[in-house]
Amino acid sequence: MTIKPRILLSAYQCAPKTEAVSQIGWQWYFRLAQRVPVTLVTHIRNYSYLMQAGAPLANSEIIFIDTEWFAKYLYNLSRKLFPQSENAIYLLSSLDFFLYDWFAVQQLKKRQRAGANWDIIHAVTPVSPMTPTWLHTLQRPLILGPRNGGLKNPPGFPEIMREDSSWIYPLRKFGYLIDFLIGSTRNASVILTATQATLQSVLPRYHSRCRHLLENGVDLNLFSPAPWPPTPSPIQPLRIVFVGRLVPFKGVPLLLEALAQLKNKLPLLLTIVGEGPLKEKWQTQSEQLHLNEIVTWYGMASQTQVVAQIQAAHVLCLPSVRESGGAVLLEAMACARPVIAIAFGGPAEIIDDTVGCAIPPHGGATVVVKALAKCFQDIFEHPPVWQQRGEMGRRRAEQLYSWDSKIDQALVLYEELLKNADRK
Numbered sequence: 001m002t003i004k005p006r007i008l009l010s011a012y013q014c015a016p017k018t019e020a021v022s023q024i025g026w027q028w029y030f031r032l033a034q035r036v037p038v039t040l041v042t043h044i045r046n047y048s049y050l051m052q053a054g055a056p057l058a059n060s061e062i063i064f065i066d067t068e069w070f071a072k073y074l075y076n077l078s079r080k081l082f083p084q085s086e087n088a089i090y091l092l093s094s095l096d097f098f099l100y101d102w103f104a105v106q107q108l109k110k111r112q113r114a115g116a117n118w119d120i121i122h123a124v125t126p127v128s129p130m131t132p133t134w135l136h137t138l139q140r141p142l143i144l145g146p147r148n149g150g151l152k153n154p155p156g157f158p159e160i161m162r163e164d165s166s167w168i169y170p171l172r173k174f175g176y177l178i179d180f181l182i183g184s185t186r187n188a189s190v191i192l193t194a195t196q197a198t199l200q201s202v203l204p205r206y207h208s209r210c211r212h213l214l215e216n217g218v219d220l221n222l223f224s225p226a227p228w229p230p231t232p233s234p235i236q237p238l239r240i241v242f243v244g245r246l247v248p249f250k251g252v253p254l255l256l257e258a259l260a261q262l263k264n265k266l267p268l269l270l271t272i273v274g275e276g277p278l279k280e281k282w283q284t285q286s287e288q289l290h291l292n293e294i295v296t297w298y299g300m301a302s303q304t305q306v307v308a309q310i311q312a313a314h315v316l317c318l319p320s321v322r323e324s325g326g327a328v329l330l331e332a333m334a335c336a337r338p339v340i341a342i343a344f345g346g347p348a349e350i351i352d353d354t355v356g357c358a359i360p361p362h363g364g365a366t367v368v369v370k371a372l373a374k375c376f377q378d379i380f381e382h383p384p385v386w387q388q389r390g391e392m393g394r395r396r397a398e399q400l401y402s403w404d405s406k407i408d409q410a411l412v413l414y415e416e417l418l419k420n421a422d423r424k
Contacts, residue, residue: 004036005414008118010104010135012097013125014042015049017303020327022046024215025125026053031407033060036414039118041104044068063111065104071096097131098178105134112138120414127194127215127325129201132179136187141417144184145192146215150201151345154321156364189417194325195349211413214349216327217403218334222303225336225394226311231383237267237294238379241313243306243328244320246276251319251342253285254365258372260289266380273298273309310335315379315386319372321361323347330401333393338386340375342368355393356386 009032014025029040030053037059042050044066056062074096108116121135122143129147136142179185185206193199194215202210232238240259244250252272259268272295279297286295298309310316316332318341326346329339333355341347343358351358357378359371379386399405 005119005418006037006117007032007039007414008108008121008135008138008140009038009040010121010123010133011040011042011125012100012131013046014040015046016053018049020216020325021125021127022049023327024127024217026050027217027219027403028122028124028407029055029060030057031403032410033057035407035411039063039116041065041108043071043100045071063104063107065100065107067096067100067103070099094126094128094131097126101131101133101135105137108135108138119418122410129193129198130176130179132182132184134182134184136184141189141421142184142187143190143192143413143417144188145190146194146213147192148194148198148215148324148346150197150199151195151322151324152197154342154344154361156362156367159365190413195346197324197345213406213409214325214401216325216330216346216401217406218327218330218397218401220334220398220402220404223307223310223331223334223397225334225391228336228387228390229312229314232267232314232380234267237269238315238376239313240268240270240376241273241309241316241332242270242318243273243301243310243316243331244318245274246272246279246282248278249320249322250276251321251368252278252282254319254321254368255317255372256282256286256289256291256295257365257369258376259291259294261369261373262376263291263294266377268294268376269296270294271296271298271309271313273301273306275300306331307335310337313337315340315356315376315390317341317372317375318347319368320345320347321368326350330397333390333401334397336390336394338379338389338393340372353389355389355396 009029011025011029013022014029015022016026032038039061041063044064045068047064118140121138121140123133123135127148129149188209191202191210192213193210199210229239230236242255259270262268283297286292310332315338318328321342323345329341329347329350332339339351339356341351341358342361344361348358357375359368
């Protein structure tokens with residue numbers, strides 16, 4: 001690329017060493033700024049995280065938008081209404097994005113009138129397809145995504161979804177109405193979709209503008225391979241790790257039930273990394289199943305600690321019944337660890353039997369618990385196969401899921417859009 005395009009990067013969530021979507025925004029900013037000039041527009045709540053990371057980075061500038069007065073009100077309200085459902089909390093509190101986006105576009109238009117210019121506008125967070133934007137009114141080629149969403153409720157898990165306040169999910173369609181009214185999808189040059197569910201959430205008339213690109217990526221330097229622990233055997237425990245928020249749809253009770261079926265037959269150790277509103281309830285379940293001696297509740301962990309816990313395990317298990325993405329699966333694969341997950345949503349498009357085991361979601365909790373137990377037993381019976389699956393996972397992470405490869409794809413797309421614009 002002879003002339004470097006000037007990128008306006010919209011990342012409502014953008015902060016290193018925080019939650020998953022904010023990490024996505026940060027990775028786009030951090031890595032793009034090394035390659036092309038970037039103007040980042042983001043929420044003021046990210047200010048301290050970005051400053052601590054050395055922002056603004058060379059070759060970039062940052063525009064902060066402050067709607068915290070409204071965001072804080074929505075967050076506190078949603079916490080009171082849905083104390084156990086982080087999805088519902090996120091859905092309600094994310095309504096702040098619409099106000100943020102409007103203020104951002106007004107400020108950007110003011111800058112345009114003062115002489116600022118960008119070649120490409122790229123909106124990377126939020127990743128939900130139900131978050132329309134006014135950015136197209138800046139009259140530059142607009143890329144939306146990668147977006148991930150549109151996932152329906154899984155069959156066979158009504159109790160889990162009820163606990164997750166899934167009745168509020170249809171309110172997401174409010175975003176489609178706003179999108180229709182302001183026209184962000186119909187005015188986008190490209191829509192990056194992470195999954196088939198996301199693609200199906202886009203009206204068919206716009207499918208020709210859609211490109212596949214997973215929203216998550218992995219830092220291959222941080223999440224690095226390590227030797228497999230001593231081979232599981234009758235005297236050597238199988239080490240399992242779960243990493244994630246302790247919220248209903250993550251399905252930790254399914255994992256505990258699977259361990260309970262095997263604990264008197266095979267030596268097992270489970271480490272649960274993460275916090276959440278259901279921790280105490282699930283600890284009680286663990287006690288009732290007499291699993292206290294084999295389950296460790298690690299709690300919150302830094303990225304470095306997460307890496308260490310994954311590397312200390314033979315396998316990572318994510319029994320989530322409704323997972324749109326699955327970044328932790330990519331992280332485990334990058335560490336050369338096989339992965340086990342339910343084949344629904346994002347995991348269904350990441351996992352196959354060459355890197356782990358994708359458990360069919362049909363049949364409900366009883367069937368999934370039996371399948372999990374069967375997977376763990378199979379690791380004891382065929383450890384070299386599972387070790388090879390971990391090694392294949394690392395190779396796949398290098399080929400498909402590294403952040404550098406995503407930026408490479410984005411730069412090719414930018415060049416394509418600019419060439420098309422020149423022809424018009």
